[in-house]
Amino acid sequence: MALETCIAFLLADELDADECIYFKPRTPHKARKNRDFEVLFVDDEDEEGEDEGRRNYFSATVPSLSVLDFQKYFQLTQTQVEELASLLSPFEWATSKLEGWTVMHAVLASLWTLSTLESLSSVAARFHTNESLIHQQLNEFCTHVNANFAQKICWPKWKEADASVSGFSTSIGLPGTVCVVGTCVIPIERPSDVPDPEAYQDSEKAYSVKLMAFCNHQGGFTHVTAEHPGKWHNSRVLLETEVGRALQEDPVNLLRGKHIIGDATFPLSEHILTPFPDYGTLGEKKLRYNLKVQAALQVIQASLHNLRSKFQRLRCLQMNSITQTSLAVKTCCIIYNMYLKSNNGAYVENIEEHSDVQEPFYELPNGHSGSLGGISKRQDIAASLGRKPKKDSTKGYYRLWYEA
Template sequence: MALETCIAFLLADSYDVEDFLFFKKNANRKRRKIRKKLKTEPSDNLQIEDDKRDVFNAVLQSLTISDFKSHFQLTPSQTEDLVRLLAPCEWTAIREERWTVWHAVLASLWALSTQESYHSVANRFHITESLICDQLDEFCTFVSSHLANEIHWPQEEEAEMSVVGFFSNVGLPDTLCVVGTCFIPCEKPIDVPDPEAYKDPKGSYSVKLMAFCNHKGRFTYVSAEHPRNWPNSRILSATELGKALQEDPMALLHGKHIIGNSTFALSEHFLTPFPDYATLGQKKCAITRKCSHLLQWRKAPSIL
């Protein structure tokens, strides 16, 4: 009623009372027609969307683990764990009928992994672009706020399990974590001392992500705030973990060590491959092969 009053006020100079009564009657007739159409068509539209989603679900179930991971960056079991952890959250963007937390997580993972447009992801998952946008925002918020403690440095039993896992997989004793780096594209940074430090030779900007993972490839520490052109040793020393490693390595590692590539500085607690100068002894060659195998096996830069 308020809307009709506003319309009448705005059109007062052009319409007299009789004209407005006709306008109001015609508007009500159109409104009833739209309501009737919405009552009859949604069932057909919903059925079509349900059929599309059933087909999509069937395709998901037919994917191999490797194919599933290539699309969502997680295995089916890891995705199930993520859904279980996020299910209790107050999702407001998925109140649409037959749209579940499972679908919201999959769509969000797909959007983040493939960087497809909202339009493309919406068509793929048979929902609206606005829903993709809203639920992706909620997904990122829930992950950052509710799952912050899921990434933690291994202690006690977890640490021992990681050591055993690395030894059984590659034969390196007392290995606690492996570290790798990769680049994350970004816009030109502002409010930083040297924006050009984030720039690559092609003119694109990115930050360098440095992450540590255990024997299962799960994150134990992540840093993604430093320029891409900083060397790894400098980034490591600027992180909280790097500072703890310098101040009290025994408290952090308990006599264990970390594996990294040759861009990191070799130390008592940080093991890197020896340079292959054809002068290495048998023992150093063996260590270098195992370190290289571990970094390749874990694919440290690409799994992060």
């Protein structure tokens, strides 16, 4: 019942947000649940001076929710939202003592906030509360999700690693690949919880952090980090991540002979394979290898594209704390993984988002063309690739597993 009541406020898309801010708190509604999760709201009693049209909107025109509609608004299934609220209920919430405000309100309000670019004041109006509460609730939600669902993002090992290698080999034709790595920039406000806030400012005076993500053959995130300045080069960010440190200290335990695929901004090694530099003189095998690398990279590009499409707030994250920013980004990635597993794959043609263009690592002052092991391994894989397969019913596009 609490879930249905919350949804009525959230789905009032036709209400003008500015006018909604001035509404008085509503009296509780009685809900009647019909087939296909239909919800009709009836007021207990008329409120003096309340706009009749808006009251009728809530009582008569709130749309029913199908499974797909629910996921469209909240990114999770109804069952997942109910489970999430149930699992988060035992934890301490600062708003737990507020009359009429439940954990379900907190979950739905936070999912709505992360999924849209709607102002916090407008989100607050939907719940008949204030902006500071929505902001506080979002921070609490992200903290609890990270503390209790972090296992939704985990590095593939053993059977999971073998499945990812098999998946990349089957769909892309690139053997030995366990993960792909990619990045995107997350705009933020000037951070107040770091020693040097200007380190997060780029040449255009905008503040940002860099999201570096690794994913498996299905597009599921296996490791993410979002706490380093957006202007940092990818190779520098990599060194500061847990994966980067593991590659330096114990790559055998991390990869067990397998490798990661990255673009030219990463250093070539036997653990991270990158494309051959193309100066117009590459042979057929090297060109074929580069095409397969690009196809593999489209998996992470698609996941990052969809992450920001589903969670619009990441395109303009109104936070001035690196700690809270990192928690919010990781929360979106955790929810993305939960959502990914409940949907079938989809096709993608092109991902045209190049906001994070950087120089190739081998062109940097301190860069190099690759380790001897990496150069040899890349040559061997390129030499082993067979003829280019014929185009199939997918019209030549590689299949990338992610949600629509």
